[in-house]
Amino acid sequence: MGSNMQSFTGPERFMLPERFPSQERFIPSERPTGDAPPSSPSSTAVYTPSMPEIAIYINEGKQPLTPRSEAETARQAFAKTMEDLERIAALGADWDSYGSAPPTTVAVGTARRLINTVYRDSLLSARNPSLPFSVAPLSGGGIQLEWRGETNTVEVEIGPEGAFGYLLIKGAEPCVYEEEDSVSESRILELVRSVQR
Secondary structure (H helix, E strand, O other): OOOOOOOOOOOEEEEOOOOOOOEEEEEOOOOOOOOOOOOOOOOOOEOOOOOOOEEEEEOOOOEEOOHHHHHHHHHHHHHHHHHHHHHHHOOOOOOOOOOOOOOOHHHHHHHHHHHHHHHHHHHHOOOOOOOOOEEEEEOOOEEEEEEEOOOEEEEEEEOOOOOEEEEEEEOOOOOEEEEEEEEOHHHHHHHHHHHHO
16 A cells, blocks of 8 residues: 555455446455545545545556445446346246246345345445346246355345245355255345355
């Protein structure tokens, strides 16, 4: 780090989802030294008294991402995810050319609620905004949501009646697979949070 940056104690590194621009976030475990923002205009540390102190870097650390631009990026990504879900909700019968029924209203509503819950929780916990890597229809009237982390992936299947199932993929090759049907929403939320850590 450059000499014009504030010092942080014990930073933790998180990566934003692939939907976001290439960037890294450093979230300090303690407040930065001093009670005022950096005085140098060239500093890349971002200080906002009303929210957790965050230093964010994009383009290999050459350009700071402000809380305002970060919020706008997250808002746009969230809107795009919801647009994808609405396009899936508008599918008609035989959308896959194999006679499948379109996603049910229950499945779409359950997917919308899950996406909202995960996204809101990620913002409240000061982690990077968490959105599914992909949203896809399933034959039979269901929907699949996929969240990816640095090493693990979880595919969440929502049945036509709103029932949850999942496939958890752990690590790189050789991968470890874990799957289960008819699980609670709280279990799904636990799995999604675990892959995002």
